[in-house]
Amino acid sequence: MAARVLVLNTGSSSIKYELVDVRTRERPARGLVERIGEDDGRLTHHTGLERPGFERRGRFATHAEGLAAMLEAFATAGPDLRADPPVGVGHRVVHGGTRFREPVLVDDAVIAAIEELAPLAPLHNPVNLTGIRVARDAFPGVPQVAVFDTAFHRTLPPEAYTYAVPREWAERLGVRRFGFHGTSCAYVARRAAALLDRGLEELNLIVLHLGNGASATALAAGRSVDTSMGLTPLEGLVMGTRSGDTDPALSGYLARVAGLDAEKSEDALDRHGGLLALAGSGDMRTVRRRASGGDADARLALDVYTRRIRKYVGAYYAVLGRVDAIVFTGGVGEHDAATRAEALSGLDRLGITIDPARNEASSTEERAVSAPGSDVAVLVVPTDEEWEIASQTLSLIE
Structure with missing residues (x-):
């Protein structure tokens, strides 16, 4: 039926x-x-x-x-x-x-x-x-x-979701880390386990959802134990128009020296930051094209973007203790081979090595792009949030 x-x-x-x-x-x-x-x-x-x-x-x-x-x-x-x-x-x-x-x-x-x-x-x-x-x-x-x-x-442990802020903020105002891209993470984690032919409960994964919004999530046995987005979707990786991590004192500084109120500075970081601020476009394809043409601002934007990803991969490796696979998904993660290569460059000592031929091969399928024999698999898994939402919807209705 x-x-x-x-x-x-x-x-x-x-x-x-x-x-x-x-x-x-x-x-x-x-x-x-x-x-x-x-x-x-x-x-x-x-x-x-x-x-x-x-x-x-x-x-x-x-x-x-x-x-x-x-x-x-x-x-x-x-x-x-x-x-x-x-x-x-x-x-x-x-x-x-x-x-x-x-x-x-x-x-x-x-x-x-x-x-x-x-x-x-x-x-x-x-x-x-x-x-x-x-x-x-x-x-x-x-x-x-x-x-x-x-x-x-919801599985984040207290040490991952708790900010070191006045207790009243947490208790009365709900200030804590929440994390986002959950439907995407749930789907690609299951598909990664199938691709590796292992049970999800056996695996430690780092999921990199890279699109206009971008996040990194550490999964232990299929459960989220740390994630880069926080109270709001602004924290963490550099995104299309969102800044990601900045000094928490930035808004106060801007208020003092530029008369910028909290609403305006938050709007700027949400809508006018990220790749858009650094390179004049929030579209990764445009930024890459400009960088290839010698645009120094675009090249710097790519370096900032991929360095932030690499930093989170290293941090989550430490959190997990063992990593079985790194999973790229989202529009950029699925389609931009250069971003994948640059984000994981220099991590060979951690067992993370990308195979250039595999990585650059044109494909829209689930696949491994890591070098054969690598300790850590590097996977590309197209996300399907629509399927995840549809299946969860039907399960609840029934």
Whole structure:
């Protein structure tokens, strides 16, 4: 029997969606609404064919407009979700705080709680809620399920999630490390174990999710024991527009010497930092192209980006004591061979060696790119957050 779940991944400037049949593993439709809020917005809707079954270009001023266009694409190119609704709608929600440690059925109380947590993920939780509200209106009576990025990291030990800050901040304001990219980590960790033909409970892994957002996670026996993102998705690795780690006193310094209030400095670090600040673009492909053309700023940006990854790999090696595999995923992690090579360069003494031919071979498959006989496997595993969300959604509904 079919069990089709509509998965909505409503991001800060885009909406990824996919209709997934969890039982048959078929993907009847998928699509992307991108560059929301810009004049050159675009929606592409695929129904299993090479060419899009529906395409629309133009401005999507808000996420609500983008979601309305998605529903129009289903009505025009199929499958017709009005005539044959999904059994459930699974929503990626970035921040669940300490309240949500598992997927939950959405009701008014859950919506209110996600809204209260919005200050912890201001780029994500508000638009995640927009997706939930539009889907509830579009599919009355269909169960809506929130799947939280933070839930996977519920296994972090106290010494990993505790900040050395005044106790009142932790107890009254909930200041602690939460971690993100949990659905991606859960999926790629299982796939890495299958690729190595070993049980996940036997493995210590370092998962590097490198996309516009980027994180490193240390997994012991399949459980998250440390992760680079913290209270919010800003901490850790250098990202497309996010700075990652900076001196905690930076905001205070900017307030004193430049009159920059906390909201403005946080916005700058979230939206105008990272590769964008260093190289003028948050797109790794553009930065690499500029670096190849001799742009010194772009070259420095790449060096800062990969050095930060290497630093975290070394730190998590120490945390784990033994590493069986390093797993690259996300848009950059899956497709940028140079980033993989540069991020792990000089780690041969730790048993980490990339094979250049394997690494540079063009492939979209799960694969090993480490040198034969290396103590630590280096794997590339394309993430599939949509599948993970769909399967968790159906499990909860049933």
